[in-house]
Amino acid sequence: MQGLDFAVIAPYWDLLLIGAWWTAVLTVSAGVLSFVFGILFAVTVLYAPAILAYPVRAFMWLFMGTPLLLQLFLIYFGLVQIGIDIPALAAGIVGLGMHFAVYNADVIRAGIVAVDVGQTEGARSIGFGKWQTLRYVVIPQAIRNTAPPIGSNVIALLKESSIVSVIGIAELVHSAQLAISETFRPFEFYITAAALYYILNLVLEAALHRFERHVEVSR
Amino acid sequence: MSTQRPMVEVRGARKSFGAVEVLKGIDLSVERGQIVAIIGPSGSGKSTLLRSINHLETLNGGEVWLDGVQVNQPLNGQAFERHINKVRQQMGMVFQHFNLFPHLTVIENITMGPVILKGMAKAEARALAHGLLSKVGLADKIDAYPSRLSGGQKQRVAIARALAMQPKVMLFDEATSALDPELVDEVNAVMKQLAAEHMTMLIVTHEMRFAGEVADRVLFMDGGVVVEEGPPADIFRAPQKERTRSFLKKYLSA
Numbered sequence: 001m002q003g004l005d006f007a008v009i010a011p012y013w014d015l016l017l018i019g020a021w022w023t024a025v026l027t028v029s030a031g032v033l034s035f036v037f038g039i040l041f042a043v044t045v046l047y048a049p050a051i052l053a054y055p056v057r058a059f060m061w062l063f064m065g066t067p068l069l070l071q072l073f074l075i076y077f078g079l080v081q082i083g084i085d086i087p088a089l090a091a092g093i094v095g096l097g098m099h100f101a102v103y104n105a106d107v108i109r110a111g112i113v114a115v116d117v118g119q120t121e122g123a124r125s126i127g128f129g130k131w132q133t134l135r136y137v138v139i140p141q142a143i144r145n146t147a148p149p150i151g152s153n154v155i156a157l158l159k160e161s162s163i164v165s166v167i168g169i170a171e172l173v174h175s176a177q178l179a180i181s182e183t184f185r186p187f188e189f190y191i192t193a194a195a196l197y198y199i200l201n202l203v204l205e206a207a208l209h210r211f212e213r214h215v216e217v218s219r
Numbered sequence: 220m221s222t223q224r225p226m227v228e229v230r231g232a233r234k235s236f237g238a239v240e241v242l243k244g245i246d247l248s249v250e251r252g253q254i255v256a257i258i259g260p261s262g263s264g265k266s267t268l269l270r271s272i273n274h275l276e277t278l279n280g281g282e283v284w285l286d287g288v289q290v291n292q293p294l295n296g297q298a299f300e301r302h303i304n305k306v307r308q309q310m311g312m313v314f315q316h317f318n319l320f321p322h323l324t325v326i327e328n329i330t331m332g333p334v335i336l337k338g339m340a341k342a343e344a345r346a347l348a349h350g351l352l353s354k355v356g357l358a359d360k361i362d363a364y365p366s367r368l369s370g371g372q373k374q375r376v377a378i379a380r381a382l383a384m385q386p387k388v389m390l391f392d393e394a395t396s397a398l399d400p401e402l403v404d405e406v407n408a409v410m411k412q413l414a415a416e417h418m419t420m421l422i423v424t425h426e427m428r429f430a431g432e433v434a435d436r437v438l439f440m441d442g443g444v445v446v447e448e449g450p451p452a453d454i455f456r457a458p459q460k461e462r463t464r465s466f467l468k469k470y471l472s473a
Contacts, residue, residue: 121275122318122377126332126384127308129300136331140322215322 006188012179016189019175020196026092026161026171027204031154033097038104038150039139045109047134063102068163071095076167092164100157107149111142144215151208158204159197172196224287226251226388226419227272233280234267241267243443244281249388252417256430256451259440260466265423268440269392272421273310274303285309286387308336311381315393317373319365319380325352326361329380336384344383351379355409371402375409388419396425407433427470431455439463 009016044056063071076091086094115138123133143150165174176193180186227249234242241264249255257265270276272283274290283290290306292299320328329351330344339347352358355375365373374394381389391410395403407429413420414433424430430437430451437454439447439462447454447463458464 116318118314118316118318119320122314122320125273125275125307125310125312125314125318126380127304127306127336128332129304132335136335137320141320144322 002185004187005185006192008183008185008188009179009192012175012183012189015175015179016172016192016196019170019172019193020200022170023158023161023172023197024200026089026096026164026169027154027158027200029093030096030100030161031157033093034100034104034153034157035150037097037101038108039143041101041105042108042112042142043134043139045105046112047130060102060105063099064106068095068099068160069166071099072164072167088164088167088169091167092161092169096157096161096164099160100153103153104150107146107153108139108142111146112138114145115141147208147212147215151205151212154208155201155204158201162197223251225249225284226253226286227421228284229268229272229281230284231281232268232271232278232283234264234271234276234278241443242271242278242281245440245443245445247438247445249419249421252419253436254414254418254420254422254434255436255438256422256424256434257438257440258424258427258430258466259438259446263440264443265438265440266392269390269421269423272390273307273312275312304336308332308384309387311378311384311386311389313374313377313381313389313391313394315397317365317370317377317397319373319377321365324362324364325357325368325376328365328376329383332380332384347383348379351382352376354382354412355379356405369402370398371405374398374406378406378409378413382413388421389413391420391422391424393423393425395429425470427455427467439466441466 041056041060045053045060048056072091072095075086075095076088079086119137119141120133123137128136161171162173165171165177168174172193176189180189183189225248227247229245229247232242232245233240245264245268247255247268257268259265267276271278272290274283278291285306286309288306290303292302294302320331323331326345326348329348330341333339333344333347334341349358349361352361355378357372357375357379360368360372360376365376368376394410395406398406403426407426410420410422411433422430422434434451436448437451438445439454439458441462447458447460454463455467458467
């Protein structure tokens with residue numbers, strides 16, 4: 001039996017911080033992607049002609065019904081086979097982004113439907129077109145009303161981003177594993193990685209909280 | 220008699236919701252600068268008529284004209300969308316429940332239309348909005364969000380928002396029905412001011428006293444038809460039809 005000795009972390013501190021940095025990069029880029037595509041999917045499912053709406057609905061249903069791990073394998077290892085070679089980082093961002101876009105789309109769709117019809121009538125009566133009404137009036141309100149669940153999805157995304165270590169992206173869990181393979185000290189490194197995730201989450205929550213407070217005033 | 224074409228003209232308007240026919244062939248003509256009040260019991264079709272004029276309801280039959288342009292033109296898809304958006308810019312609509320945009324400040328609610336739809340410069344739109352807010356007595360609420368306003372204040376902002384598009388006609392759909400009694404007057408005062416400026420107005424209302432004070436003509440609707448119409452003095456003091464008499468009796472005794 002070994003005693004706990006967190007001094008083993010010291011030489012690997014840079015490696016862990018770089019891992020945390022990539023976790024943050026993944027979360028922010030996949031988060032933005034999942035937000036933008038969440039809106040696009042929601043609007044398509046609700047308003048696009050069936051020829052577009054049905055494929056998107058099928059895509060959403062597939063992404064919700066299958067594991068993220070499998071989706072990442074398909075994007076990174078599977079697509080190569082049909083000639084689409086995506087770098088690991090891009091595959092990770094796209095995989096995470098699309099996976100959470102589907103969840104965001106579900107929330108935003110409900111948010112759009114919940115916006116009072118009077119809002120649409122108010123905008124249309126001024127002369128705004130269908131899409132202008134969505135863009136300037138309905139979607140901004142749908143986003144505000146669904147900010148808390150979208151925030152939860154971003155927090156889940158931060159934690160789930162660890163899964164992309166399996167396709168070799170050097171994020172936080174991947175860095176910890178690398179250090180463990182050299183030191184054989186899993187406990188110290190996993191605990192430290194967990195602490196770093198926790199700190200990242202605190203930062204994220206503070207940012208989300210600020211955003212929610214900001215939109216609270218304007219309701 | 221005016222030789223000008225009417226500002227608003229409705230010919231043979233028919234509208235059904237499912238099996239229920241709510242407009243059974245309505246004809247209506249509003250001259251430039253005229254103020255017409257539409258009264259009648261709930262379900263008489265008066266709101267549907269007003270909403271049909273700016274095409275929030277699609278008529279099943281008949282025509283609506285605004286200043287010589289047919290509103291419900293038989294155009295397809297995108298062509299109709301472009302047409303109706305242009306036409307609506309010339310009609311201000313005020314709703315019972317205000318329908319202000321809660322995510323925008325008072326001034327943003329007002330400048331949004333002119334800036335996005337008319338390409339007005341932001342500074343110019345702000346100046347316009349400021350003038351309109353002073354007019355409705357809310358210059359101090361310029362940066363407030365609608366949630367911070369009373370019902371009467373919200374409705375006055377909604378009127379300013381509609382006026383910002385410099386419409387040819389204003390449509391009021393029970394503009395004071397959702398307000399506490401003590402807030403009704405401040406909204407009525409703004410409408411009276413518009414009347415004094417000869418704005419063409421169609422006013423759907425339950426307030427007989429106000430209709431009598433402000434309207435040039437009163438239409439009494441029931442069961443999807445215009446039962447009786449004429450100057451307020453005639454309609455309120457000497458109604459010809461029994462149906463009008465019994466409706467007014469209920470209202471005036473209340």
